[in-house]
Every structure is written in C-alpha cells, then in structure tokens.
Amino acid sequence: MSLPELAVQRLTDLLGDRYTSEQSVLQEHASDESSHTPQAPQAVAFPLSTEEVADVVDVCATHRIPIVPYGRGTSVEGGIVASHGGLCVDLGRMNRILAVNDEDLDAHVQAGVTQFQLNEALKGSPLFFSVDPGAEATLGGMASTRASGTNTVRYGAMRENVLSATVVLADGRVVRSSSRARKSSAGYDLTRLFVGAEGTLGLITELTVRLHRRPDALVSAICAFETVDAAVRSVIRTVQAGIPLARVELLDSDAIAAVNSYSNLNYPKQPTLFFEFQGTRQGVQEQAEQVGLIARDCGGGDFEWADKQDDRDRLWQARHDAYYAMLALRPNARSLTTDVCVPVSRLAECISETQVDLNRCPFPTPLLGHVGDGNFHVLMLVDPESTDELALAEDVNSRIVRRAIEMDGTCTGEHGVGIGKRQYLIAEHGSGLDVMKQIKQSLDPFNLMNPGKVLEVGVSGLQ
Amino acid sequence: MSLPELAVQRLTDLLGDRYTSEQSVLQEHASDESSHTPQAPQAVAFPLSTEEVADVVDVCATHRIPIVPYGRGTSVEGGIVASHGGLCVDLGRMNRILAVNDEDLDAHVQAGVTQFQLNEALKGSPLFFSVDPGAEATLGGMASTRASGTNTVRYGAMRENVLSATVVLADGRVVRSSSRARKSSAGYDLTRLFVGAEGTLGLITELTVRLHRRPDALVSAICAFETVDAAVRSVIRTVQAGIPLARVELLDSDAIAAVNSYSNLNYPKQPTLFFEFQGTRQGVQEQAEQVGLIARDCGGGDFEWADKQDDRDRLWQARHDAYYAMLALRPNARSLTTDVCVPVSRLAECISETQVDLNRCPFPTPLLGHVGDGNFHVLMLVDPESTDELALAEDVNSRIVRRAIEMDGTCTGEHGVGIGKRQYLIAEHGSGLDVMKQIKQSLDPFNLMNPGKVLEVGVSGLQ
Numbered sequence: 064m065s066l067p068e069l070a071v072q073r074l075t076d077l078l079g080d081r082y083t084s085e086q087s088v089l090q091e092h093a094s095d096e097s098s099h100t101p102q103a104p105q106a107v108a109f110p111l112s113t114e115e116v117a118d119v120v121d122v123c124a125t126h127r128i129p130i131v132p133y134g135r136g137t138s139v140e141g142g143i144v145a146s147h148g149g150l151c152v153d154l155g156r157m158n159r160i161l162a163v164n165d166e167d168l169d170a171h172v173q174a175g176v177t178q179f180q181l182n183e184a185l186k187g188s189p190l191f192f193s194v195d196p197g198a199e200a201t202l203g204g205m206a207s208t209r210a211s212g213t214n215t216v217r218y219g220a221m222r223e224n225v226l227s228a229t230v231v232l233a234d235g236r237v238v239r240s241s242s243r244a245r246k247s248s249a250g251y252d253l254t255r256l257f258v259g260a261e262g263t264l265g266l267i268t269e270l271t272v273r274l275h276r277r278p279d280a281l282v283s284a285i286c287a288f289e290t291v292d293a294a295v296r297s298v299i300r301t302v303q304a305g306i307p308l309a310r311v312e313l314l315d316s317d318a319i320a321a322v323n324s325y326s327n328l329n330y331p332k333q334p335t336l337f338f339e340f341q342g343t344r345q346g347v348q349e350q351a352e353q354v355g356l357i358a359r360d361c362g363g364g365d366f367e368w369a370d371k372q373d374d375r376d377r378l379w380q381a382r383h384d385a386y387y388a389m390l391a392l393r394p395n396a397r398s399l400t401t402d403v404c405v406p407v408s409r410l411a412e413c414i415s416e417t418q419v420d421l422n423r424c425p426f427p428t429p430l431l432g433h434v435g436d437g438n439f440h441v442l443m444l445v446d447p448e449s450t451d452e453l454a455l456a457e458d459v460n461s462r463i464v465r466r467a468i469e470m471d472g473t474c475t476g477e478h479g480v481g482i483g484k485r486q487y488l489i490a491e492h493g494s495g496l497d498v499m500k501q502i503k504q505s506l507d508p509f510n511l512m513n514p515g516k517v518l519e520v521g522v523s524g525l526q
Numbered sequence: 527m528s529l530p531e532l533a534v535q536r537l538t539d540l541l542g543d544r545y546t547s548e549q550s551v552l553q554e555h556a557s558d559e560s561s562h563t564p565q566a567p568q569a570v571a572f573p574l575s576t577e578e579v580a581d582v583v584d585v586c587a588t589h590r591i592p593i594v595p596y597g598r599g600t601s602v603e604g605g606i607v608a609s610h611g612g613l614c615v616d617l618g619r620m621n622r623i624l625a626v627n628d629e630d631l632d633a634h635v636q637a638g639v640t641q642f643q644l645n646e647a648l649k650g651s652p653l654f655f656s657v658d659p660g661a662e663a664t665l666g667g668m669a670s671t672r673a674s675g676t677n678t679v680r681y682g683a684m685r686e687n688v689l690s691a692t693v694v695l696a697d698g699r700v701v702r703s704s705s706r707a708r709k710s711s712a713g714y715d716l717t718r719l720f721v722g723a724e725g726t727l728g729l730i731t732e733l734t735v736r737l738h739r740r741p742d743a744l745v746s747a748i749c750a751f752e753t754v755d756a757a758v759r760s761v762i763r764t765v766q767a768g769i770p771l772a773r774v775e776l777l778d779s780d781a782i783a784a785v786n787s788y789s790n791l792n793y794p795k796q797p798t799l800f801f802e803f804q805g806t807r808q809g810v811q812e813q814a815e816q817v818g819l820i821a822r823d824c825g826g827g828d829f830e831w832a833d834k835q836d837d838r839d840r841l842w843q844a845r846h847d848a849y850y851a852m853l854a855l856r857p858n859a860r861s862l863t864t865d866v867c868v869p870v871s872r873l874a875e876c877i878s879e880t881q882v883d884l885n886r887c888p889f890p891t892p893l894l895g896h897v898g899d900g901n902f903h904v905l906m907l908v909d910p911e912s913t914d915e916l917a918l919a920e921d922v923n924s925r926i927v928r929r930a931i932e933m934d935g936t937c938t939g940e941h942g943v944g945i946g947k948r949q950y951l952i953a954e955h956g957s958g959l960d961v962m963k964q965i966k967q968s969l970d971p972f973n974l975m976n977p978g979k980v981l982e983v984g985v986s987g988l989q
Contacts, residue, residue: 158842166766168869189768209711222718223686238958244867245899246683246934248672248722249954250943251962255685255718259711276768303629304651305739346809381765399555408629436708473710480713491712494702498969499714505968506961517713 065106070126077118083111092151098397099141104151113229113268121235122442129514129523132262134204139400140481142261146515147523153204154485160184168274169226174203174267179248180359190274197386203267208479209259217309218451225258229269261332262513263477264506276343283375284366286358287333294334295411297361298434306350308435310339312382317429325388326381337382384441389429396444399456401466404476420459440475444497480517533589540581544572562604567614568965576692584698592977595725597667602863603944605724610986615736617666623647631737632689632744637666637730639807644750653737655679660849672722679898680772681738686830693720694733696970699828714754724942725976727907727969741804745814746838749821750796751779754778757797758874761897769813773802773896775845780892788851789844799847824959825918852905854893859907866930867901867939883922900938943980
C-alpha cells in the first residue's frame with residue numbers, strides 16, 4: 064500500500080529526492096537494534112529544517128498519514144518500527160549545531176546531531192555534553208526516550224539536560240517548549256512533557272541542551288568483587304556517604320568476559336565496578352580514598368587505577384562498547400534487553416532475585432548496570448528463529464519488570480516504552496495511564512504521531 | 527452567595543467542623559502575601575488525607591464548584607485568591623511526614639508539611655531537604671509553584687527535587703505521578719506536569735521529595751562590591767569556571783540597609799554577595815580561594831568569612847529574612863515583587879537596564895537575586911491605597927518582564943504565574959500557551975481546579 068497520490072505529490076514538491084519510497088530505504092527504516100519484529104514505513108522523508116518538518120506534518124495531517132520519527136535507529140524497544148505504516152521522518156540530516164553559548168553552558172542543536180558529534184565540536188572548549196548512552200544516538204532520539212548514560216548519577220539524564228525543545232505538533236504547529244532560562248515557573252512544563260514522549264505528542268526538531276564544565280581532575284578505577292551483591296552493596300554505601308561519584312558501572316562476570324573478548328582486554332572474570340571520580344585534584348583523591356575503603360570493607364579487591372588520559376579512554380571505551388561486546392557473545396542472536404530501575408535500597412535484592420531467573424536461561428544473559436541510579440540491564444541473547452527462546456526471554460523480562468514495579472521501581476529506566484513496554488504501563492501507572500491517554504488525545508486526536516508507541520489509543524490515520 | 531445546599535450537606539457529613547463558611551476563616555483565606563486584590567472563597571475545607579481530598583473534589587465535581595488549594599498563603603502572585611469563588615481546600619492540616627528513606631535519600635510527606643518542619647525532623651540525620659524559599663511554605667505549595675531557593679544553583683528547584691506526587695484530579699480520581707525510581711522512561715512525565723501547574727490540573731496531596739547528604743564541610747562568606755554589575759560579573763565568571771557554588775545571593779545596597787535594620791547587623795551599605803561553599807574540607811578551601819581571586823579581580827572587597835555554625839546561621843538567617851526585612855522598609859506597604867530569570871550571560875545587562883526603571887520610582891525598590899541561576903527580584907513597596915504608585919509599579923514590572931523575555935528569559939523564575947503573570951505568558955510561550963490550554967481542558971473540562979490561575983480558559987463552575 065502506498066500513500067495517497069496527492070500527498071506523494073505534495074511531499075515530492077516539498078522535498079524532491081529527499082522523499083522516497085524505494086524498497087531498500089524503506090527496509091533500512093523498518094527496524095531498530097532490538098528483537099522487535101521489523102515493519103517498514105510506506106515512505107521516508109529527509110527534512111533539513113524545522114520548517115520542512117512542519118510542512119511534512121501538515122501534509123500528513125491533511126491526509127491522516129501516520130508519522131514515525133527516526134534518528135539513527137538505535138532504539139531497543141521498537142520505538143521506530145512503523146507498526147501502523149505511514150511516513151518515516153528521518154531527522155538524521157538535521158545535524159547542524161546552531162549555537163554554543165559558552166557563558167550560559169548550553170548549546171542549541173538540530174535534533175539529528177549525535178552526542179559524539181556535539182562533543183567532538185566541543186573539543187578544545189572547557190565544556191562537554193554529559194549524557195552518553197551506549198549507542199551513537201541523536202540528541203532528538205535521546206530526548207524522546209528520556210535517555211541517560213554512565214554519568215547520569217552525577218549530571219542527570221536527558222530530563223535534566225534538555226533546557227528547551229522545538230517541537231512540531233500533530234497539526235503542523237511549531238512550539239518552543241520554554242525559554243533558555245535555567246529555571247522557570249511560567250506555566251506547565253512543556254519541555255519535560257515532550258522529553259520522554261517518544262514522538263507521540265510531536266516531533267522534536269531542535270533542542271537546547273545543558274553543557275557542563277570539564278572537571279579539573281579525573282581519575283578512573285576498576286574493582287572486582289566476589290559477588291554482584293557485594294559490588295552493589297559497596298555502591299549503596301558510597302551513595303549514602305554522599306560521595307559524588309561521576310560514574311559507577313557494574314558488569315557481571317559474563318559481561319566482563321564479553322568485554323575482554325571484544326576489546327582485547329584481560330580483566331579478571333568477576334563482577335566488576337567501573338568508577339570515575341571528578342572534581343578538583345584534591346577532591347578527587349579524597350573521594351577515591353573513601354570509596355576504596357568502602358569497597359574493601361564490602362569484600363572488593365584492589366583498585367586498578369587509570370589516571371592517564373589514554374588508560375582512562377581505554378577503560379571507558381571498553382565500557383561504552385559493552386553492549387556491542389555482549390551482542391557478539393552469540394553471533395546472529397538478537398537481544399531482548401531489560402531495563403528496570405528501582406530505588407537503590409532495593410537494588411541488591413532485585414538483582415539477586417533476577418539471577419535466579421537468569422539461571423533458567425540456556426542462552427547468554429550478561430548483566431550490566433548504572434548502579435548508582437538503581438538501573439540495570441540484562442541482555443538476553445536469543446536466537447530470533449527460536450520461538451521457545453523468545454518466549455522464555457519474554458517471560459523472564461516480564462518477571463523482572465513485575466518485580467521492579469513491586470519494589471516501587473519502573474519497567475524502563477532509560478530505553479523508553481516503544482512497543483516493548485506498553486503492556487507494563489498499567490501495572491506501573493494505574494490511573495496515571497488514563498491521564499497520559501487524555502493528553503495524547505487532546506494533542507493528537509487522530510493518533511498520527513508515532514502511533515502504537517507508548518500508549519494504545521485505538522486506530523490511527525489510514526488504518 | 528453560598529454553595530449549593532446539597533454540597534454543603536455532603537461536605538459537612540464528610541468533614542464535620544473541618545468544613546466552615548465562617549466569615550473570619552473565609553477572610554483568612556482571601557489573600558496571599560502580595561498586592562493582588564483579596565477575594566474570599568465561599569467556604570473552606572480542612573481535609574486530613576488524600577482520600578478526604580478525593581471525596582471533597584468529588585462533591586465539587588458533582589456540583590461544579592470551583593476549588594482553590596491553600597497551603598500557608600505565602601504565594602506572591604495571587605495563586606490562592608478565590609477569584610471565581612468556590613471552595614478553598616486548606617491542606618495545612620495534612621502535615622504528616624509519612625516516611626524517610628535514609629538509603630534512598632528521599633522522604634514521603636503530606637502536602638501540608640513545610641520545608642522547616644521536614645528539616646526539623648531530619649535533625650540528627652545526615653540528610654536534609656534543600657529547597658528553601660524565603661517563606662515558611664508547604665511542600666505542596668512549593669511543588670505547585672515550582673519554587674526554588676538560595677541553593678538551587680547547587681541542588682536544583684522543586685522541579686528536580688520532587689520524585690513523585692499523589693494528585694487528586696478534577697473528577698476525584700487519585701493518581702500517583704511516578705514510582706520512586708531515580709529515573710524512568712516509562713511514558714509521559716506526569717510528575718513534572720503537576721509540579722508547577724499551581725493546582726490547575728489537580729491537587730497535590732502527597733509528595734516524595736529528594737533529600738541530600740549534608741556536606742562534610744561548609745563555609746560561608748560575604749563580599750561587598752562597588753556596583754551591582756561588578757558583583758554579577760564575578761558570579762558569571764565563577765559559574766563559567768565550573769566552581770560548584772552551593773549558594774550565591776546578591777543583595778543591593780537598599781536590600782542590605784533593610785537587612786541591617788531588621789536583623790540588627792552592620793554590613794557595609796553596598797551591593798553584596800552572600801556565598802556558601804560545600805564539600806569536603808579540602809574542596810571547600812580550594813573553591814573559596816578560587817572565588818576570592820575572581821571576586822577581587824572584579825573589584826570586590828575582602829571576604830568576610832563565617833565558618834562557625836553560629837556565624838553561618840546568623841548570616842543565612844539574615845538572608846532568609848530579607849523579604850520580610852525589605853517589606854519593613856515601608857510599613858503598611860504591599861510589595862509588587864518581580865521575579866524574572868534570564869540566561870546568566872544576560873543578567874548584568876538585565877539588572878543594569880532595570881536600575882534605570884527603578885530610578886523613576888518614588889517608593890523603595892530593594893533588589894535581591896539568586897544570581898547563580900540568573901534570577902532576581904525587585905520588591906516595589908507601594909502604598910496599596912495609591913493607584914498612581916500601583917500603576918507605576920505595574921508599568922515597571924511589565925518593562926522588566928518584557929526585557930527578560932526579549933533576552934530569552936522568563937517572566938517568573940520561581941514565584942509562579944497565579945493571576946499576576948498570566949498576561950505575559952503569550953509573549954513568553956506563543957503557541958505553547960495553546961498547548962497548555964489543551965492539556966488543561968482535557969484534564970479539567972469544567973475549569974474547576976484553581977480557575978483563573980496560570981491560564982484563562984473561560985467560565986468556571988458556578989460562575
């Protein structure tokens with residue numbers, strides 16, 4: 064099925080060859096990095112500006128064509144799968160950095176700029192952008208899924224790091240969610256409404272993001288533990304002691320094995336914490352010493368230090384590549400990746416109960432976590448052809464999610480809902496889910512904006 | 527005009543003598559601490575629990591009675607003035623601290639708990655609650671206006687410090703906005719939707735707020751400058767240098783005079799910065815030295831240090847009382863208090879252009895600011911009987927607001943919109959204001975929740 068002829072005409076007039084329904088391009092836009100079933104859109108548009116996006120959305124609104132936003136396809140909950148067909152709006156070519164405001168510690172960018180690109184552009188400046196998910200995602204995509212990363216424990220997630228967003232609404236109106244002021248009490252928090260909405264309330268086309276000052280001093284370390292439990296307990300004690308960790312990442316022994324093999328390293332195959340301390344030279348030393356004592360007290364081994372830039376880079380590159388390293392544990396597998404986040408006080412218990420579930424799995428299930436936030440992932444590396452493995456992985460995921468929700472946690476700490484977590488929102492939010500649906504219906508009455516993601520609100524557009 | 531008889535009957539059945547229409551109580555609930563014209567509600571309810579609030583709202587929904595939430599009446603934009611009549615729901619007796627979770631650094635409280643009360647309860651624990659507006663406000667009221675305080679530059683505003691809220695919606699449904707997880711990507715950010723909505727989308731009845739670990743070391747200092755401009759420039763340079771100030775407050779010479787007189791102090795009558803440094807013992811010293819150098823470089827005088835608890839308390843008590851001290855500059859005056867916030871890079875320019883406006887005013891206009899956030903206040907102490915003074919103050923306020931919006935700032939950094947800032951939202955938000963109205967209409971179709979505040983959306987209930 065193709066889009067209505069009049070719509071195709073208008074889109075071609077607008078975009079020229081930046082509008083296409085070529086099969087190979089459609090297939091490239093059919094799936095993300097997850098095990099969710101691919102589904103191709105009917106066409107793909109490559110706009111270059113907010114104005115073009117507004118024009119494209121206007122055409123779609125007129126013809127009731129569903130719209131699926133696309134950044135770099137790195138989502139893992141099926142957020143960009145075209146489950147209702149329609150037009151994929153690929154924002155990847157909107158990759159201009161529009162302004163860097165040194166004095167205000169912020170940058171204004173188009174939505175297709177990636178975190179790497181922004182940090183590359185900031186090289187030589189005293190500033191950096193802090194949110195660093197494993198994938199080379201676009202800032203628009205990261206904002207839409209309310210993403211976070213390894214140093215969220217110190218600098219916050221996208222929720223805290225988006226100052227303002229420019230959004231094209233379902234009817235083609237363009238809205239800027241707020242001024243560039245650091246704080247405001249001027250009405251409803253539209254910025255936080257669009258951040259995390261996964262494109263279901265509008266398409267984020269530009270963002271102003273916070274930048275942070277690079278710390279004077281920076282020291283990384285890894286420390287191996289006998290058990291995951293001991294590692295987690297040392298993190299809890301560190302957080303409680305008020306020590307401002309910049310990063311604290313857990314890899315279990317399977318994840319360490321994956322990283323060793325992928326990045327040609329030889330860390331001991333044990334549950335391991337990756338730390339980073341940032342601050343002034345003296346402050347960093349104080350922090351590191353305190354954490355060293357706590358870790359030892361919890362049964363940790365010696366700290367292996369990395370204070371030279373090269374060593375630090377190697378250590379964090381290994382952590383950064385961990386997702387792909389773990390995928391490589393089983394070639395041709397797809398990952399069903401869990402993403403629960405619980406109050407830190409419940410984290411050790413949550414992980415240890417989860418390990419009982421994982422012992423049932425015949426496929427690799429490496430675990431890693433942003434433990435300072437109470438967030439961890441299991442990659443369940445299933446054979447996509449095996450319905451048995453998929454069913455088992457779904458069952459384990461479901462048990463992990465329900466456990467996290469019972470512990471007053473969330474089904475997704477940073478990956479988003481997409482289509483993968485929709486079924487859990489009623490357990491997590493209760494009547495709050497109805498509030499979300501009311502908002503969705505008021506802003507997108509024809510359910511055109513990324514339909515079928517986050518919420519199920521009936522039919523959409525052409526269907 | 528009184529409420530419908532059936533409603534009165536049901537409310538009396540529910541609440542007994544905690545429902546009243548006694549004139550003296552109505553008058554106590556007619557005005558906040560601002561110059562906005564008082565208007566009394568038709569009755570006042572004093573619920574004790576979320577369930578009671580839900581029952582009260584259910585009665586109001588049935589009979590289309592407007593609802594005005596009330597904490598301690600410390601708002602300054604008319605947020606609790608009963609401009610459409612109806613029932614005032616005074617949450618002040620919902621003042622129980624329900625849980626303190628040491629391990630997770632959070633506390634669960636009823637909405638009527640005040641910041642002082644919570645911190646009093648935390649004495650002896652290593653934790654504290656950080657948001658400290660000048661007034662003894664309730665946490666529910668502070669959440670509703672997205673309030674902030676002197677250490678927001680370090681710990682964030684209510685936006686960052688509310689983890690979850692329990693909210694009674696316009697139809698009596700009870701919603702919990704999120705789990706207690708530190709981060710989540712599970713759907714729309716309902717917490718941030720209700721924080722700052724000033725009760726217009728529902729009544730916040732309970733909150734989970736973040737707590738912070740008390741720093742090991744703490745040093746305060748004041749430093750006088752020849753000009754406001756020099757003081758602001760030193761703050762900008764400090765922020766840019768990435769020095770993690772815990773507090774940095776500006777008082778102009780009029781404000782210092784007020785504080786001296788009110789708190790029996792003798793600070794030099796000059797523009798003055800109040801600093802606080804927090805961290806480890808060595809970190810604090812490093813920070814203080816760096817800031818000392820920057821301040822001197824900008825023409826600041828010597829730092830007057832306060833590192834003993836008593837001295838620090840005296841210094842910050844003086845700052846904390848500054849609002850009341852400034853009010854005392856002109857007995858029987860009411861204050862029209864400005865509240866703009868701009869990107870820090872524009873702050874010096876914004877204040878210096880503002881001072882030209884203030885020179886036109888025949889009444890006292892002390893200025894103080896949370897300058898690390900780009901936020902400052904002018905208290906225009908007008909004779910409430912003088913229409914000339916009121917008109918001039920309104921004109922100056924309007925000029926300050928328009929200037930801030932032109933500088934990509936906001937009309938209100940922390941006080942909220944109430945009725946005082948409604949007229950500026952179109953200039954600040956453009957079509958974003960329509961989005962806010964759509965959300966309001968979808969969640970409160972009969973405009974019963976604090977009608978006439980934040981947004982104007984036509985008639986309400988009984989009117």
